[in-house]
Amino acid sequence: MRTYVITGGTDGMGRGLGLHFLRRGDRVIAVASGETKGRALLAEADRLGAADRAGYVRADLSTVAGMHKVIDEVTRVADAVDGLIFGAQRFRPEREETEDGLEFTFALAYLSRFVIGHGLMEHLERAESAVIMNIAGPGGMPGRIHWDDLQLRDGYKGMRAAMQTSRCNDLLGVGFAARHPDARTRYVLYNPGFVATAMADPLPQPQRAITKTLARFFATPVDKAIVPIAGLLDDPSAAAVTAFKRGRPLPLTGADFDPAAADRLHQVTTDLLAQVAAPRR
Numbered sequence: 001m002r003t004y005v006i007t008g009g010t011d012g013m014g015r016g017l018g019l020h021f022l023r024r025g026d027r028v029i030a031v032a033s034g035e036t037k038g039r040a041l042l043a044e045a046d047r048l049g050a051a052d053r054a055g056y057v058r059a060d061l062s063t064v065a066g067m068h069k070v071i072d073e074v075t076r077v078a079d080a081v082d083g084l085i086f087g088a089q090r091f092r093p094e095r096e097e098t099e100d101g102l103e104f105t106f107a108l109a110y111l112s113r114f115v116i117g118h119g120l121m122e123h124l125e126r127a128e129s130a131v132i133m134n135i136a137g138p139g140g141m142p143g144r145i146h147w148d149d150l151q152l153r154d155g156y157k158g159m160r161a162a163m164q165t166s167r168c169n170d171l172l173g174v175g176f177a178a179r180h181p182d183a184r185t186r187y188v189l190y191n192p193g194f195v196a197t198a199m200a201d202p203l204p205q206p207q208r209a210i211t212k213t214l215a216r217f218f219a220t221p222v223d224k225a226i227v228p229i230a231g232l233l234d235d236p237s238a239a240a241v242t243a244f245k246r247g248r249p250l251p252l253t254g255a256d257f258d259p260a261a262a263d264r265l266h267q268v269t270t271d272l273l274a275q276v277a278a279p280r281r
């Protein structure tokens, strides 16, 4: 029996992957911030006869405390982690700051993946062939890292924040492999394309209605979108880090995967986390 930890495991692709692994007899620890969808996932696991293999950790992953709660809970209940899947996201049309004083999208969709990935490394390495699956946007819409204003205090736009975290996640994969050169854990960056999920729910009108209408015609259903993702979790490439767009491999070249930029982001992120921790001491 394998153990999978899935952030954003109560909706969209995270939920689809969780139910897939529960159906085949694995153990799933889903993480999200809401109570209703968490309960619904556990009820579904019960219907599948998998109640004893399904767990739910309620944590706000936009906060550093929430990120550490997940690490603490997982290390308390599991000896090893075979798959760590990152799927938590929530689009923010307006800039918001978390309780740590960080921009929300950066904290939720990038920083939580940094903290939890590194934080669970020991447990991942105990598994025979663990995989970190970072579902994000490699090779997708353009965007850049605003090195001089990472928290996007000036000129915030929801899409700018979302695209910045995509680029941060590209570099996170490259940087992670560089920081753990002897690890057997594989890092996969995955862009699923347009998938029919709860993604459009936080959009303001009329974008929400437009996106939902487009999704009806053009988006891939979750059940279909998760097939290549589950395949890569079962059978990752030998390379320490790989990137895919809708199942097709992407070359790890160009600015998005630049090792020097990955190193810079790792340092900047570590410094930021130290600043967040300092006032608590």
Ligand SMILES: NC(=O)c1ccc[n+]([C@@H]2O[C@H](COP(=O)([O-])OP(=O)(O)OC[C@H]3O[C@@H](n4cnc5c(N)ncnc54)[C@H](OP(=O)(O)O)[C@@H]3O)[C@@H](O)[C@H]2O)c1
Pocket: 007, 008, 009, 010, 011, 012, 013, 014, 031, 032, 033, 034, 035, 037, 038, 059, 060, 061, 062, 086, 087, 088, 089, 090, 108, 135, 136, 137, 191, 192, 193, 194, 195, 196, 197, 198, 199, 200
């Ligand atoms: N859907 C697409 O077309 C698409 C395209 C490219 C990339 N992606 C990427 O694929 C991944 C999965 O996306 P999806 O569309 O399947 O997601 P989704 O259906 O929107 O579900 C998002 C999940 O994240 C959780 N979440 C939201 N805010 C949270 C918070 N503060 N703390 C903890 N959990 C939180 C949600 O539960 P709660 O609200 O209860 O917390 C939910 O379980 C994301 O990383 C996304 O960027 C998606």
